[in-house]
Amino acid sequence: MTIDQHTKLYGVVGHPIGHSLSPTMHNAAFYATRVNAVYLAFDTTDIEGCIKGIKALGIRGMSVTIPHKSAVIPFLDELDALAEQIGAVNTIVNNHGFLTGYNTDAVGALRALEEKVELEGKTCVIIGAGGAARAIGFILKNHGVRLSISNRSVESGENLARYLDCSFVPLAEIENVSMDILIHSTPVGMYPHDEQCLIPREILTKEMVVMDIIYNPLESTLLKRARSQGCLTVDGLGMFIHQGAEQFRLWTGLEAPVEIMRGEVEQALRVGT
Numbered sequence: 001m002t003i004d005q006h007t008k009l010y011g012v013v014g015h016p017i018g019h020s021l022s023p024t025m026h027n028a029a030f031y032a033t034r035v036n037a038v039y040l041a042f043d044t045t046d047i048e049g050c051i052k053g054i055k056a057l058g059i060r061g062m063s064v065t066i067p068h069k070s071a072v073i074p075f076l077d078e079l080d081a082l083a084e085q086i087g088a089v090n091t092i093v094n095n096h097g098f099l100t101g102y103n104t105d106a107v108g109a110l111r112a113l114e115e116k117v118e119l120e121g122k123t124c125v126i127i128g129a130g131g132a133a134r135a136i137g138f139i140l141k142n143h144g145v146r147l148s149i150s151n152r153s154v155e156s157g158e159n160l161a162r163y164l165d166c167s168f169v170p171l172a173e174i175e176n177v178s179m180d181i182l183i184h185s186t187p188v189g190m191y192p193h194d195e196q197c198l199i200p201r202e203i204l205t206k207e208m209v210v211m212d213i214i215y216n217p218l219e220s221t222l223l224k225r226a227r228s229q230g231c232l233t234v235d236g237l238g239m240f241i242h243q244g245a246e247q248f249r250l251w252t253g254l255e256a257p258v259e260i261m262r263g264e265v266e267q268a269l270r271v272g273t
């Protein structure tokens with residue numbers, strides 16, 4: 001594909017950003033659909049300056065990642081209703097200088113789970129109380145899931161549980177809770193600390209669906225334990241691909257080539273980029 005005077009620019013802003021697989025995923029999608037665009041990674045702590053740059057240079061769309069997902073909100077012109085309710089933005093669409101913020105993490109997690117399990121009426125414990133747990137909890141609640149939150153810090157766990165109008169379970173007491181779905185939503189177990197896991201094997205029973213939103217490694221220690229106990233497992237790559245597919249749709253109006261995006265990211269994970 002030729003880069004020329006018509007090529008549109010997209011990207012991701014965050015800090016640090018060196019680990020991001022978003023450029024791999026989105027450039028594969030642009031290439032496969034013959035959209036004349038490129039997607040780059042920008043490592044920045046200056047989110048206000050970044051927003052000015054997006055407008056000044058006519059950058060068409062931006063992914064937003066840690067630590068800017070909430071900090072970016074005051075600089076945008078408009079928020080989509082879901083992003084406003086969640087209080088975090090992971091996607092910016094630039095429509096002729098008018099910037100709208102969206103949250104596609106929630107939809108990404110929902111689609112990844114729905115590929116494996118019917119959600120309505122299920123009980124679910126989310127471990128973690130950060131931005132990802134908030135987005136996932138919000139959308140699952142709206143899809144009829146009966147939620148509990150568990151977290152290391154009781155204060156932030158209780159705050160999220162209050163926001164989601166659900167119960168809080170201290171991490172140390174999680175073995176006393178029965179659940180259909182367990183979602184791990186903290187960085188514990190991420191490369192290079194692959195051996196770490198917050199969940200003891202004994203609480204994983206074969207009737208449970210276990211999702212880990214970490215995708216590097218693709219099969220975390222938690223998912224290995226869950227698989228060995230006979231649980232249905234959902235890795236974090238599904239969420240990552242589906243949130244990216246929704247970004248692609250918002251930016252281009254086209255359906256995303258999901259399987260191509262997944263294949264490219266899996267390949268990058270295998271070679272360790």
Ligand code: NAP
Pocket residue numbers: 066105108127128129130131132133151152153154156157185186187188190198213214215236237239240241243
């Ligand atoms: P965050 O806002 O920084 O939240 C981190 C959460 O993890 C907090 O609840 C924190 O508990 C908990 N935590 C951190 N270290 C811990 C430890 N050593 N022991 C126990 N709990 C610990 O992060 P986030 O944005 O929610 O993201 C969480 C993870 O999800 C990250 O690894 C991120 O890469 C991944 N993620 C994946 C996707 C995807 O598409 N698959 C999308 C978004 C995020 P305290 O409150 O006690 O500090």
